[in-house]
Amino acid sequence: MPDLPTLFADGVTEATVRHGVARLTLAVQDGKGQPLQTGILVVPLTQLPAVVGAMTRLLREVEAKSREATAAPQLPAAPAVEAEPETFRFQG
Template identity: 40%
Template sequence: MTAIPTVFGDGIIDVHVASGVARITLGVQTSASAAIKDGKPEPSAMVVVPVLQLPNLARVLADVTRQIEARAKEVAAGQAATQSNQGQASQNQSNQGQPQDQVAGAFRFNG
């Protein structure tokens, strides 16, 4: 398997569509760009997608966004329940001062 380049983008700077191809310019915000370019992000990469594939790309990104929101709600509900349980436990016994373990969640979406 060949290595593929990994790029980072804080957001989208520009989208240009011509000849059936969408060119999406990703941008990254750095301390240098904030100081020098009035806070405008610098281009970091360009994603080139056939226009006919844009609906599929948008669908997958929307699905991933929904999954992230659902996971965030699950984590928030779990933390609220844990805090509630800890509050009840501290009323029943003395607080031992142990911090709550937090696990960062990660998942893969295969659409």
């Protein structure tokens, strides 16, 4: 897989549509809680429903896994071991 730029965002500060293209300005909060722009996600308007649909399905999967984890019976605590957070791949 080629090296692709990775953008981290915890919010969208602006979203516009111009000439059939949606542009979402992504941002993170800086140390003072102010938004700091990290990049722009550019999506053809015709593909926006597919992109939003994939994100919605991912959110539903995350919510379902969270409910499963909450509903699971609690086991006795294991010795403290540094573990990686659970990861899973969503194929939209």
